[in-house]
Amino acid sequence: MRAMVVGKWGEAFKLEERLDPQPAPGEAVMKVRAAGVGLTLVTMRTGIFGGTAPRIMGHELGGDIIAVGDGVENVKIGQRCAVYFYLNCGHCRWCRNGRETLCENHEGYVGVHRDGGYAELVSLPSENFLPIPDNLDYEGAAIAADAVNTPWHCMRERAQINPHDDVMLVGAGGGVGIHGVQVAKIFGARVIAVDITEEKLELASKWGADEVVNFRAIEDLAAEAKRLTDGKGVDAAIDFVGKPETFQACIDGLAVGGRAVVIGAQPGDVKVNPVNLVITEQIITGSRHSTRAELIETMNIMARGLVTPVVGKRLHFTEVEELFQDLQDEKLLGRGALTYD
Template sequence: MPPDTMTAMVLDRFGGSFRAESRPVPRPGPGEVLVDIDSCGVGLTLEHGRLGLLGGSTPRVLGHELAGQVAVVGPGVRLWAPGDRVTASFYLLCGSCDMCASGRETLCRNNGGFYGLAVDGAFAEQAIVPAHSLVPVPDGVGLREAGLVADAVATPYHVAAQRIGIRPGQHVAVIGAGGGVGVHMLQVARAFGARVIGIERDGAKLAELEKRGLADVLVDSGAPDWSAQVVRAAGGRLTACVDMVSSQETLDGGIDALDAGGTFVVVGHRADTQVRVPSTRLLLGELVVTGNRYATRAEIAASLELVRTGRVEPVIGSVLPLVELDSAFAAIRANEVFGRVVVDCAAPAGAS
């Protein structure tokens, strides 16, 4: 039997800090499960969520990069049982619209918002999760890694598999390569056979990328001619450029670097910038300009498989206890962590 109360970190108002609260452990309703949360990742998306830029309402328990074990299943839940190791999609999908039914669930017509913003999430010892959002975590993948895989590896997987369709030997550049998603984008692109060019302007992150050998070539985007350097690094054959930053400078420079037939993918979320491509260049070069919205549940499962087989190694820069959630967000804001920050949500042994 689960304990009667749990600790949850509550955001009382957007832009504020988190408050530890002891609250009754919720009971799963029809189609829901209660998950004992092991851990939950923190990235820039969540900082945007904390600021109220992604919708939802307060007071709210944030957190969507979750991993844990099923504790209790609600009425009508047949596919899951207590003890199952799980992570989850953080989109609240309808599961039955034409997009969901045709493998494009990230464009769900009836998307209910983000788990952990529209409903309470996983910065808590236990959390309610829609059963149809769950993805099983295979043996050989730790729960500590699985939660971040469901976002920071699965999103690159969607980029590589669906938005680009990477084939072995192609040159793929990643702008913002030292960020929490970028470090995994490099690895996923390599797992698809690409030669990867990492573009980053933070000196410490460039050094870390170099030390870990995560890119074939590194380019410092602080250099005024960085776009030309990328072209040279690819021998003039840049097949795709993935922009995790989406500043006007990175969008313009990334588009400039593309070879004919190339694909540009916007991943970084910025409200104030524009993708600018001369229409003749688009036409004569058959360029593809696209965006990437998260990943499907099937792609989350595929990403976990890349980790299980050692082709992608999740990069965890820091692990903090649940009650230090403010520090985790501060680290993300300060851009001082290499890889993901993971919050340890597991109830202390013997707690009740």
């Protein structure tokens, strides 16, 4: 099979010919039909997530199961499937209580700690394959598996968005953020989209944002959040960027009872006043990817047309390096997608 391989972390992809994978017991092999490309992968390629190289990256995938190993019962040959990103144990208390991204025996990520799908074929534990509903195409399933299930988990479980909420999304024009705008609208919220270019803000408006704020054109984002809510502050602030200054603004711009949630984390410190937390019962927390159940829900939502995949650029998988460059240069609007024909 053809595969795009990172020889050493930090290096560009190289096209290689590899042996076709055979399914080990408990695993299945998928022929990849579509993949997503986002900023997380650019970060992962630096080696910061661990894992060893050479490595075939790629975890946002849709395709067809073509072989199953001994003992596999959850998927069948010919089934259309999406891929779940995390390599979790399935039996610890977190896996069993519906918070599996906190797995105690977490073995890492598809495309980082074992080979992923920027290749014609990928072999994974069969439990990492989830059937795609009939009304969703391969590309939609691939985009679901990171760019949509992440905000779905965040907004329902962590930020607990309600129809009467004012919700601020920082980084709303990015690959995950633009789907976050759509998810927030499913919950009926008023969406304040924040980003750094007019192009990204236009995109956020197109997909349902009620207000847009150019972070570079204002002095103080927290003050802007209050101004746009008649002094109240936002009921939820979700930070897809996660720089200390953006997350600080999310915290400082909250209403009484507000929730500040960070998704795209970068190292640094923010200031929190405990007295203020007691008085306001504000919640400051993070949100980590999604469970398998939430990925199934996400695909169903998309199959019903409630969230549309926003793809800024589509290339053949052997051209994936170009999408990584665009992401690094902040040139990509929405998600990147790969084809395999």
